[in-house]
Amino acid sequence: MFPLYDTIPSLRKPVVNYMIITVNVLVFLYELALFWNEELLQEFFYTFGFVPERMFYAFPVLQIFTHMFVHGGWSHIIGNMWFLKIFGDNVEDAMGHFKFFVFYITGGIFALFFHVVFNPFSPYPMVGASGAISAVMGAYFVLFYYSRIVSLVFFILPFIVEIPAVVYLFVWFLLQVLNGVFADVTGAGVAYWAHAGGFIYGVLVGMRIRRKRYWY
Template sequence: MFPIRDHNPSGRTPYVVYTLMTLNFVAFAYYSLTYDTTAELARFYDSYALIPTEIDGTSRLSPLLTSMFMHGGFMHLAGNMLFLWIFGDNMEDEMGHLPFLLFYLASGIGAGLIHVASNPWSHVPTIGASGAVAGVMGGYLLLFPRARIDILLILVIYFRIFAIPAYLMLGVWLGMQFLGSLNSDPSQGGVAYWAHTGGFAVGFLLTIPLWLKRGGPRYWGKTHGHPPHPATKYSTSRIPQLPRKKSGRSPWSKNR
């Protein structure tokens, strides 16, 4: 189950979101095509990935930023960019271009610091925009808790798209990350759950001033947690199905 779109249109072109997505894809193409061997790629990661034990407060702080534009594979990159595309345009619309960029970077750096604090002696390189994107999701939850999110549900051979409130989708996601944080060992690699959980919290907290400026609880009372503008309506929420012939004969059967 994962989101594919929301029903929350933005009022301005999300130039920062597009730029961030482009930078992430360009960076991935660069080091994927430049470094042919695992050893070369490992040296690249050692230079630019976030390695907790090397963050000592006096040097090697740049990986807190550079690691946000590195990914471990195309699916890792595509997943993060999908979430940024769904939730980032509305946050940029509400904040403005430059404030949103600063918010995104601050969420990513905050997520990285929380990951470092969860296991400061880890030598495992950490990469990905997940912490920053989690911050965007945290801010989205505060501003638009009842915005409709279209979810693609896949159960073996059953495919269905249906809409659920943002608070439900984001709440389930955050709960999964928090449980993962409690049951993972950052020193062994894998998913950086504390970066996800921490990034979400940082983004939520950084959005509180904007929420208060909009009226705080009165803003929710006025919009009932929905976007402050008409929601997007899509023509269908079902996966297209192959038509059946009235004869009952399979459309794939061949004449013999």
């Protein structure tokens, strides 16, 4: 189920969402300049990605932030930015620009440490915005559960269908947990537990925002 767009237009221009997408793209363009030299590219990933096993001898403080702006390839950057474009604008609407930025960064950090809990000795650098974007999706799940996600579905032939957001995102979250349980335990490949952790963080923050709406 590949999402094409949601059915709720944003009320304000999502300037922070655009800014985050722009920074990610610019960093990836820099990475492209390193593609000709595999050694330099790997050094870039290990310098700015978060390597869990390094926590035991030199805690990588900078990489807590930088890892979420580094991507491993075209499909990685395009997929992440597309999901952020679809779900980020409405969540920014609900939170406001500054709070959305803080939420995005803290969601990425929470997702990172959720990944580390399950892969504390991994020697592989964790890179990508998917943990932070998963937090955005978790908040969307709570705040815009009534929305519908227009998606491209492949079943013999491709077709387009509207899926309730609450169903789409719940299935997505369930798949992350199942993949986390059964995927490679070395910590290489897709960081499914970061996705799950980010989503949980987004749900918790989204619930807090909903409660405030009802109180006032």
